[in-house]
Amino acid sequence: MVKPIDMKAVEQALTGFTIPPQPEVLLRIKQELEREDPDINTIATLINMDIGIAGFTLKVVNSAYFGLRRKISSIEHACKFLGLNRVVKLVSSVVLRFTLSDGQSDPFTLRQWNSAMDVGSAAMLIAQHLRLGSECADDCYSIGLFHNAGMALIHAQFPDYPKVLTVGLSKEMTFADIEQRFFNTSHEMLGFMIAQSWGLAAEISNVIAYHHQPELMLHTTDLYEKRLFAILKLAEHMVGEQTSLFGVSDDSSWDAIADLVLDTLELDEMHLLDLGDFLLENGVENQFHR
Known part of the structure; x- marks a missing residue:
């Protein structure tokens, strides 16, 4: 399992926010x-x-x-x-979607939940394609839908959140650096607290807490958490999550972890085109089929 959650970091991230x-x-x-x-x-x-x-x-x-x-x-x-x-x-x-959206229909909120559906569905289908069982596929779907839930809380309090993220990411800043600098919080920690308070499994909560920290998740001794994380990252890459949310490519971020992610899932680059076909056949557009 990855290192224990730093509760001081959680408390700091929660300042000014209420977990539904x-x-x-x-x-x-x-x-x-x-x-x-x-x-x-x-x-x-x-x-x-x-x-x-x-x-x-x-x-x-x-x-x-x-x-x-x-x-x-x-x-x-x-x-x-x-x-x-x-x-x-x-x-x-x-x-979760209905609770956090709270009737909002602004462009970013709509993009966020459409993206969450795409990532969750892609993650579930990847697990199915790898024949990892229905329980793993369901967990992947939940992670895909919940992993960015903390963004909705930040956006509700700071309407300029999407604009600030777009500028920061275009300068190759990390999510953690941008959110800490401008909003004094972390969507990973907020998402973790939502997952915890809503009773999601510990493995799902941990992946949500560290989903922008591949240096931890790709070296954890918990093989199930490692696999869930790898599937989430592959799903995000396949559907182009960062581009759809903020209009900024994540190619460099993916390139840095691609080999470890694919090794974890026992795949290689040649498999991705077939995987893209499988996703499209099941209704999920992806970077290989637009």
Whole structure:
């Protein structure tokens, strides 16, 4: 496992920010899941309490990312077809979007959540392509959706956040340097606290906390965390996350870690074109297919 989280750094990053508590609907769903015999209909009813969340969940389930041959028409159907745990993970991610967006529809907010969907879907598909199992694929999807959640908190307090990041990244400054200098915080630490308070697995929280620190994550002794991180970085690269968010290429950042990421996943550069084809077949545009 990577080094323990520096709680002083977390406290500093949290100054002036409030981590949104896990919504009551998720707490009630988890309580039902912890019962000896969870009731699908009860869980479906809880999800359906918010039409917006239920509708968006069905939209995602029926997207090409899940590759379902038959259209899912109800939350009950989704729970039976995908399984309770997968649906609850998906709903948690959907609720996060609704909670942090808080009705905002400015260009950066829309870009951020569209990008999060692309990265999450690409990460899930990469895990599927590598045949790492549904649990790993679900964790990759959650990391893809949650990893930049801290940005939404910073942007809500500092509307010029996207502009400042664009200028800084174009000067080859790091995310950490830009955020610390201009906002006295870190979207990694804020994202970590959201993941922790919402009850995500420790491995997911750790990857979110260090997702801009490859020098740590690519040398961790926890092979699962290392693999999750490598898949996240590859997904970000494949969909061009930094370019879509800030209009600044991350080629130099990718080049610095590409070999270690690909070695971790037992891939080489020649595989990326095939992987791009696989992503496109499943509805995810990427740098090999625009």
